[in-house]
Amino acid sequence: MNDITINKSKSYLIAINANSQTKLEGLLMGDKTLYPVAKDYPVRSLGVYVTENGSKQFQKDQFKKLTNYMANILKGKPITDKQAIYIFNTVVIPILEYSLNDMMLSEKKCLKIITKFISMIKNKALLLHQKIFYVGGYCNNFVFKGY
Numbered sequence: 001m002n003d004i005t006i007n008k009s010k011s012y013l014i015a016i017n018a019n020s021q022t023k024l025e026g027l028l029m030g031d032k033t034l035y036p037v038a039k040d041y042p043v044r045s046l047g048v049y050v051t052e053n054g055s056k057q058f059q060k061d062q063f064k065k066l067t068n069y070m071a072n073i074l075k076g077k078p079i080t081d082k083q084a085i086y087i088f089n090t091v092v093i094p095i096l097e098y099s100l101n102d103m104m105l106s107e108k109k110c111l112k113i114i115t116k117f118i119s120m121i122k123n124k125a126l127l128l129h130q131k132i133f134y135v136g137g138y139c140n141n142f143v144f145k146g147y
Contacts (some may be wrong), residue, residue, distance in 0.1 A: 009031045012043045014052050048102050063096055063113045071120040081125035088117060104113045 007108040008029055015023050015036035026035040042058040049059050070092050072085050105113070 008034070012037050014043055014050060016052055046097060050102075057097060059103065060105070060109070060113070063099065066095060067114050067117045071116040075120050075123070079124065081121050084121050084124050088121075092117070098123060 006029065011029070011034060013027055013036045014035040018036065026033040028034075036050070037043060039052045040055055046048075049056075051058070064108045068116050070088070074087065079087075109116075116141070
C-alpha cells in the first residue's frame with residue numbers, strides 16, 4: 001500500500017448539498033485544488049454515471065445510443081433474426097443491466113430505448129407491420145421472449 005497516489009488530473013469532485021461558499025473554496029489535494037463539477041455534469045464511476053442533482057438522463061441517452069449503434073451495425077450484416085436476438089441478449093443486455101444497477105426504467109422508457117433494435121429484428125424476420133415481440137418483466141430484463 002506504499003506509494004499510492006491519486007491522479008488529480010483524472011479526479012472529479014461532486015459536491016452534494018454544499019453551499020455556494022464551500023463550492024468556491026474547492027478541495028485542496030496536494031498542490032492542486034479540485035473544484036466541484038456542474039450540477040448536471042455526469043461523472044463516470046465504475047461504469048455508472050453520477051451527477052450532483054441525481055439526474056439519470058445522460059445514462060438513458062447512453063442506452064439509446066448503444067442500442068441504436070448495435071442496430072445500425074447488425075442491420076447491414078447477413079444474419080438471421082434469431083442471430084440478431086442472440087447478439088442482443090448476450091452482448092447488449094449485460095451492458096445495460098450493469099448500468100441499470102442504480103436506476104429503474106418504466107416499461108415505456110425501455111421500449112423507447114430498444115425501438116430501433118426491435119425494428120431491425122423485424123426487418124431481419126421480414127415481418128414489418130406485425131407486433132410479435134414481448135419484452136418481459138422489469139426493465140432490468142430486456143430479453144426477447146418468443147415469436
